[in-house]
Structures are given as structure tokens and as C-alpha cells.
Amino acid sequence: MDKKLDCMGMACPLPVVNAKKAMEAFEEEGILTVCVDNDTAVQNLTRLAKRYDYAVSSEKKSEQEYEVRIEVKPGKKSDEGEKGKCVTSVVIASECMGNGDDTLGKNLIKSFLFALTNVDPLPDYILFYNSGVLLAAEGSPALEDLKNLEKAGVKIMSCGICAGNFNVKEKIAVGIISNMYDIVDTQMHSDRILRP
Missing domain, CATH: 3.40.1260.10 (DsrEFH-like)
Incomplete structure (x- = not known):
């Protein structure tokens, strides 16, 4: 299952919110490709993927176009800290x-x-x-x-x-x-x- 998400022109934090929803909709392993128009969005999406321990890569397509590829593996939970630790x-x-x-x-x-x-x-x-x-x-x-x-x-x-x-x-x-x-x-x- 592969999916492409166009988040060009979206204000922060919409690319992250939309990508998280798209990741949660995956029922099997696949690639989520997110198109954004700034490096900050790339960094935010990269941190989101890493929180789930998903492989992630990005590519600058043009001056204001980036592609972030996230290898989604349903069933993995985000790393929200050590079990039993008070955050x-x-x-x-x-x-x-x-x-x-x-x-x-x-x-x-x-x-x-x-x-x-x-x-x-x-x-x-x-x-x-x-x-x-x-x-x-x-x-x-x-x-x-x-x-x-x-x-x-x-x-x-x-x-x-x-x-x-x-x-x-x-x-x-x-x-x-x-x-x-x-x-x-x-x-x-x-x-x-x-x-x-």
C-alpha cells in the first residue's frame, strides 16, 4: 500500500497532522510520500516518522518542493518514553x-x-x-x-x-x-x- 499526500502550501502544523492521520490509516506496510514546500516541514515530518521508528528519507525536488518518504509499518506504536517513567x-x-x-x-x-x-x-x-x-x-x-x-x-x-x-x-x-x-x-x- 502506497499513498501520496500533497501538503504544499499548508501552514504548520498541518503537514504533520495530515501525515499522522494518513499513517494511522495504513492497514499494511507501505510508503507514505508527503510533498511539502519548506525544510521545516521536512524536519517535522522526519521527527514524526522517527517517533514511530519508521524509516524516513527526503529529497529536495526544487527550490520550494520537497518529498518526504516514510516507510509505514502498522502496529508500531510511537515511543513516548520509558514505561513507568514520570515525564x-x-x-x-x-x-x-x-x-x-x-x-x-x-x-x-x-x-x-x-x-x-x-x-x-x-x-x-x-x-x-x-x-x-x-x-x-x-x-x-x-x-x-x-x-x-x-x-x-x-x-x-x-x-x-x-x-x-x-x-x-x-x-x-x-x-x-x-x-x-x-x-x-x-x-x-x-x-x-x-x-x-
Whole structure:
């Protein structure tokens, strides 16, 4: 069973959502080919396939046309973490912590991220969206702490739409640029969510 999915021109996270639905519809092994128009969609689809432990490859057909081929094997479940492990996600939606004084808020979030490097156990994920993505970009005062957390195994994801909105997509210096589907899915599979 082979299927081709045209996701050209679709905004994030629609290519991932549509590909996941198409993968779930497979009743036997086959190839799902997804056509997209940007490299971020290719990366997001690649991560989706790898989560299911499916073989995946991609090819750039032209300046704005990519093909992602996913070898679908029905019956395989996504790898959502170790059985019995409590998954913790930290969700950061602003470059400031709390409301009121922005200067204080920026100092607080920096202190929060530093403190996070010293807790045990560390969180599994840190998810950035809205102006929170600025903390993962070049020039962020929290960058060193975030890099230390990543080295220690914490997965860091920044919303691609948000990074584009703040013109820092090319400046994200830690973790990966992700999509809202992955951010929501990660929260749905978390046992604990911390929002500073």
C-alpha cells in the first residue's frame, strides 16, 4: 500500500497532522510520500516518522518542493518514553516570568532556568512558544543554562511560527525548531507540566 499526500502550501502544523492521520490509516506496510514546500516541514515530518521508528528519507525536488518518504509499518506504536517513567515538561510562553515589571520578569526567568539546571530529576522537555522563543535565541542571557540542560539530556523545542514572528528562526541556538502539533503532543504525554 502506497499513498501520496500533497501538503504544499499548508501552514504548520498541518503537514504533520495530515501525515499522522494518513499513517494511522495504513492497514499494511507501505510508503507514505508527503510533498511539502519548506525544510521545516521536512524536519517535522522526519521527527514524526522517527517517533514511530519508521524509516524516513527526503529529497529536495526544487527550490520550494520537497518529498518526504516514510516507510509505514502498522502496529508500531510511537515511543513516548520509558514505561513507568514520570515525564515532566516545562512550558515557557514568555521571555518574562510573571506580570508587572518586565525587567524583574526577565531576571526571574533567567534565575528560574538557572535553578532548573540544579534540580533532580531534570525535566524531560522545555517547550518555548510566543516570546518564550527569544530565550532560546542567540544573545539570550539564559542560553548557557539552556545549553547545559540540553547537554544533560533535556529536549528543548521552540515553536517555529513563533520564532518566525519574532524574526529569530535563523538565530535559535539551542534545541530544535518544532511545531505546535509536537508541542501539544508532548504536553498531552507529560505526567507533569510546569509553567513558570
